[in-house]
Amino acid sequence: MGNLTRKGMLKHGLMIAALALTASCRNSEVPRSDVQGNTRAPAAVMSTQNAHDNRVAKDVFGHIPTASDQRSESFGGYARGCQAGAVQLPETGPTWQAMRLSRNRNWGQPVLIDYIQNLSRFAATLDGWDGLYVGDLSQPRGGPMLTGHASHQIGLDADIWMLPPDRLNLSRQERENLSSISMRRERGAFTNSSWTEEHMQLIRAAASDPRTARIFVFPGAKVAMCNWETGDRSWLNHVRPWYGHHYHFHVRLRCPSGASGCENQAPPPAGDGCADAQTWVNNILNPPPPDPNATPRAPRGPLTMARLPGQCLAVAESN
Numbered sequence: 069m070g071n072l073t074r075k076g077m078l079k080h081g082l083m084i085a086a087l088a089l090t091a092s093c094r095n096s097e098v099p100r101s102d103v104q105g106n107t108r109a110p111a112a113v114m115s116t117q118n119a120h121d122n123r124v125a126k127d128v129f130g131h132i133p134t135a136s137d138q139r140s141e142s143f144g145g146y147a148r149g150c151q152a153g154a155v156q157l158p159e160t161g162p163t164w165q166a167m168r169l170s171r172n173r174n175w176g177q178p179v180l181i182d183y184i185q186n187l188s189r190f191a192a193t194l195d196g197w198d199g200l201y202v203g204d205l206s207q208p209r210g211g212p213m214l215t216g217h218a219s220h221q222i223g224l225d226a227d228i229w230m231l232p233p234d235r236l237n238l239s240r241q242e243r244e245n246l247s248s249i250s251m252r253r254e255r256g257a258f259t260n261s262s263w264t265e266e267h268m269q270l271i272r273a274a275a276s277d278p279r280t281a282r283i284f285v286f287p288g289a290k291v292a293m294c295n296w297e298t299g300d301r302s303w304l305n306h307v308r309p310w311y312g313h314h315y316h317f318h319v320r321l322r323c324p325s326g327a328s329g330c331e332n333q334a335p336p337p338a339g340d341g342c343a344d345a346q347t348w349v350n351n352i353l354n355p356p357p358p359d360p361n362a363t364p365r366a367p368r369g370p371l372t373m374a375r376l377p378g379q380c381l382a383v384a385e386s387n
Contacts, residue, residue, distance in 0.1 A: 129211025163199030
């Protein structure tokens, strides 16, 4: 794929301009190291009002059909929190369609909805793409889900399908039946023939938005992008390899400025992260022997309401 074509360079320039103007996953989507790397919650997040509430949080949040009638705000961290005043991504727009509508997971903070719409407009300029098929965001009030993701709890995560849309008039039933396509080969060590330069341009655009904290993709995709980029490599810092993520890539946004109840992750290590991604690929191809001294992790039960930020009780009980 080499250097960008003249058309690709033009599109990349348009993307950068658009970003400047807007500036404006399944079970294992949060690495343990990422969860441990979250910054501590500000004092404002902590509360005793739900300290003895041992209800399973997913049973509380997983059945609420609508957003809370509150100011838009994220509380807690990506894998331990909730969201107030969420906005629903419209099911269909000029350059996107929300998928799997039966899950009711097309809700997020206003910044996430704006981000997706902006990225979809860029996607529509790519050869072979009419826009984006958008997978799971969050539940109407965030929180733990009945099935699937460990993260996606505070309205700042989104799954973007790798399948290039060729039409944006899918019916509700078609959105339930259609599947994305895998981009991986050799258990994720390499990309396959479905992977294109347009996928890399799209992920570069997503990672270049200043609101982006991380993008999760399978290791072979990260290495492919490391080998492809011949110019500014700063965006690669935000692209992190993780298990799965070959049918979609996972976008995670930073906490909005001034959101005192929202917990950011610790930033990724400095640099483009390409050497680490290559090590991951090498370990896929030649797995190291298991560590005989590894200490098994004790199983953790489901999150209870008591383990969520105190504000989440009010979010759950709000109109």
